[in-house]
Amino acid sequence: MPLVKDDALIQDNWTRLDDDAAMIDGPVVVSLERWLNERDVLASRNGALGVVLTSHETPEQIAGDLDRFSLVCLEFPKFTDGRAYSHARKLRERFGFKGELRAVGNVLRDQFLFMQRCGFDAFEVAEGTALEDWLRATTEISVAYQSAADRRATAMAQRQDACSTS
């Protein structure tokens, strides 16, 4: 599947490894279950490691291991399941995850801005997705009323700045 990252449409060079698939070289993404079962093997191998959490698995379950992962994927089984927004913010703001945070599953342009604001920086999108749509989706609303993981200046903060400088 194509990936949107850093305002570009790129090919994904990670391999999603099924729980029963043989280990391979190169960057691989495993399920939480496989990580928990094969922690030692996975930790000692060469090559970047990523983990995918379904929406009922929580950031707390990998909080102690985050330095092992350069990629965390959070799954949206349906776009209406909004748990991963909270999980993303906790990974960024509470557990300080600095690697790639990728939205996977039912990832639609109309939620792109919300995801970005919650700390996602990579988005697995459907084949044929036009980059312009994605770029527009993140810029069509320019005002943020809430502080979130993206640390955009909120309307409230900008009003306070305007008061103190004028």
Added chain:
Amino acid sequence: MYRYDEFDHTLVAERVTQFRDQVRRRVAGELTEDEFKPLRLMNGLYLQLHAYMLRVAVPYGVLSAHQMRRLAHIARVYDKGYGHFTTRQNIQYNWPRLEEVPDLLEELAEVEMHAIQTSGNCIRNVTADQFAGVAADEIDDPRVYAEIIRQWSTLHPEFSFLPRKFKIAITGAPNDRAAVKVHDIGLRMVRNEADEPGFEVIVGGGQGRTPMIGHVVRGFLPVPDLLTYLDAVLRVYNQLGRRDNLCKARIKILVHETGVDEFTRLVEEEFAAMSRESPQVLPGGELARIRAYFQPPAYRDLREAAPTLDLALATDRAFAQWHAASVSAHKQPGYAIVTISLKPIGGIPGDASAEEMEAVADLAERFSFSEIRVTHEQNLVLPDVAKENLHAVWQGLKAAGLATPNVGLVTDIIACPGLDYCNLANARSIPIAQEISERFADLDRQHDIGELKVKISGCINACGHHHVGHIGILGVDKKGIEHYQITLGGDATETAALGDIVGPAFSGEKVTDAVDTIVAVYLEQRRDGERFLETYRRVGLAPFKEKLYASR
């Protein structure tokens, strides 16, 4: 009232442009109805039985006369000449055409209004005491905080896809006119020992299929922590609220299944963590900026007594009757609060024609500093009327057909749109409301009965608030025939209670008789000065049940 600054204007304008593109994609066939549905629902657009319905937010029920004129204009141009005020202080239009909705939204944006988050599983339009800022019993003005919550909740990146819809209500007064105990979050302003204002936070109330009275999770929340605390409650709910069953997805079920103590612990833990990592402490400057918009208008220095009013009351019985039902105490000497009934005898509760909206706007401009409120009981309010002008206001209302003197009385009925409009309903609500209204039309009788809140819902979703009606009426489907279950003793105020079911449901043609019987039992049982609710609480269900089912 609050006025948009550049940020507010920009966001609403951008949202209209975004939605215009979404409608364009739908009309062009780039989006299926299934794909379009979640997008339109984020913007208050429902597909009803006959047509689209657009719900427009009236933030915390506050409107200017200018905005009311625009609502009238929209009713005329985009609808069939009327609008419907709802139990969430909003207004609905039942006949907009999809292609025209973006234009309609643009007209709203011009007067600083929108339809953002009036539907969908997100934080809905915050509601408040309709007497905010003018009530004599107020601790602090809830509009200041309601506006802060309006902004915070708008396009919240983390909480736009919750398990289910989420409703917040706020009151600044001990007398609860905002029904805060039956909301997902209810905020009640209180003072601590140091006399600082803060909030009592009540979580997990609600109506619908499983009605519940909310629980206090925080007795005193300091004002600066408001948004961080709301974020914490919402985060606990977003992560743990049930998503496997739509009927069990509201926060009340989570609170119930988790237990209040454990739920409170989870919220407090999240609040402590968020206070460290992403606090949204309300800056004093922002509070002051918003509070400045809600300064009292330029009241004249009046005496509390108004001799011209007293004379009119003594000589004009019809005026006196209206006054008794419609006028409430104001904190400013010489002023009064006027509630305008949108419940004409035999009419549709909450409906207002374009002409009626304009008449109200006109009276607000002449007599109430151009301000209007919408109540959750589907009426309107002129909040700042000098007592000496009450007679003139009444005459103006009478000329517009808006002087029905029944506020708080048996014909001031709340009803949802029911099966006449809504595709969720099991039964009609409006014709039942109309029939009860006709039956009790006699004014002397209504005033003799006194305060009595009748609330009708066409299905278990309880949009007509039947659970908290003194008399609640719920439409049910019995083998394809509309029936109505009756509850007694519900209460949405600070003494909140859910109604008790009297017994088997009544068929449509027997409902009004049943209400009549209930009223007769009350009149027979009541002691001096007792309101219906007080009598009910004293005597209980038995005498009502006995009479209602005597002939069966």
